[in-house]
Amino acid sequence: MANRAKKPISPRKRGSPKSSPPDLRIRGPGCARDPGTDSPMLPQPAVFLLDYPLAIGYIMLNGGFLPLNPLLPLFSLAELLMHPIYGLSLAALLALAAVPGRGAGLSAPVRVMTWNIRFDNPADGPDAWPLRREFVQSLLRYHRPEVIGIQEGLIHQVREIAAGLDGYAWCGGGRDDGREAGELCAVFYDSARFDPLENGTFWLSPTPERPSRGWDAELNRICTWARLRDRRTGARFCVFNTHLDHRGVAAREESARLLRERIGFLAGDDPALLIGDFNARPEEAPHAVLTAPQGSGPALCDAWVAPERGRHGPSATFSGFDATRGIVGHRIDWILVCSNVRVLRHAILTDFRDGARFPSDHLPVVADVVLP
Incomplete structure (x- = not known):
């Protein structure tokens, strides 16, 4: 169900996350499954494969196996720890594995998509x-994609996609009342991977807390x-999904300025993604406002x-329906x-169906990103 627009909140400040001791549970080869979801369990900071009497010369670090030495003979765990060379290397790897937040995201890219699906006309x-x-x-x-921002979806389109x-x-929420009226900029997310913490909708206008039209x-x-x-x-992390006006030149520039300010205010210390249909080319003012080193709020980088x-x-995203x-x-x-x-990868997708028709007049844009 679409959520009501929320009042602005104070910027969130986070302290350092509490570190947990390395999980050294004995586990056999292969990827353990979560019995509740049949999904792979979270990668542990450090896991030795100790099903056998002797330890294999590999350490699993954040989901990947690192060889201590390809020619290392099999040692017992005690011998490894006491070894003058490998014991030191092992201790260093364990220390690295136990650093909270460091490297965990490296093995878990997030696929993000923005797509104007064209309203039901x-x-x-x-x-x-x-x-x-x-x-x-x-x-x-x-x-x-694990995070999707759609534009122009009417409430029945959003529900049918869901x-x-x-x-x-x-x-x-809809742009006309913050609930169901008018087009939505809905944010979809993989509910098995992400927990929702909060959300809201604001208007691109001088009065962002209520339904309104801004500038021209x-x-x-x-x-x-x-x-x-x-x-x-x-x-x-925070994801912001928007759709700038198709006619108002001043409105697009001022909307970009407002977006940058609100991203800084709402995201706080959390990294942010801004996705959407900006109705502007990269050489035009909205892009410059959002990516300039100077300005209120964080300077953003174009994933492309x-x-x-x-x-x-291709290098364009507005296509019309005719492929x-x-x-x-x-x-x-x-x-x-x-x-x-x-940003690991960026793609503009050109899937079309029989009869050479695209599914929308805009092409979907996808990026694989890694959060800090």
């Missing part, structure tokens, strides 16, 4: 929502945000610019991240 004819709904659902099921996806929860915008515009906690790593493992797909025309628009849908969030 009966005038769209062969591309009307009832004829493409199943394709939208199947695309999401196949690519399985009904077609197993294992997701969502939050958001033609329509009410909103941002829905959510604070999530990763069950695998304990990392907290320099992903560590490369980009996939035979190629990608004729501009890159107006973005994923922006705080400077301490690593």
Whole structure:
């Protein structure tokens, strides 16, 4: 169910998380399963494979196996700890493994998607929502992003998407009343991986706490945000999903300025992601406002610019429905991240169905990110 917009909260300040002693439970080879969810259990800080009388010369560090030495003969655990060389190396690895939050996120990238799904407009004819709904659902099921921000979804579209996806929860409110009226910028998230902590919706206007239209915008515009906690790593982060006005030039620039301020206010010390349809090209003012080193709130980085493992797909995101025309628009849908969030990959997806029709007039944008 869509949530009501919430009043602003004080910025959250976090202290250092409490460190737990390394889990040295005896465990056999393979990945343990959580009997409640049939999902892999959280990687332990350090686990030795001690099913056998002698210890294997490997240590599992945050989910990956590191060889102490490929030619290391089998030692007992006591011999390893007493060894003048390997005992020191082992102690160092154990100390590294026990550092809370360090390296845990490295093995757990988060796949994030932003997608303008096009509102349900009966005038769209062969591309009307009832004829493409199943394709939208199947695309999401196949690519399985763990955080999804959709734009232009009416309440029945959001509910139908939710009904077609197993294992997701969502939050958001309509732009006309903060509940169900008007388009939503809904945030979906993998409910098996993330715990929801709080969420809200605000308006892109000088009066962000109530339904309103800002500056020279033609329509009410909103941002829905959510604070999530990763069950695998304990990392907290905020995701902000928005849709800037398609006509108001001043409104887009002022909305970008407001978004940056509100991200700083609401996210506090938690890393933040800003995703959405910005109705602007990267060389235009909204992008500059959000990414400039100076300004109120954190400077954001465009995930498209320099992903560590490369980009996939075209360089534009507005396509129209007709795939035979190629990608004729501009890159107006973005994923922006705080400077301490690593971007591994970035993709603009071009899935189309029989008859060469895209599932929306915008292409989905995906990034794999690693939280600090």
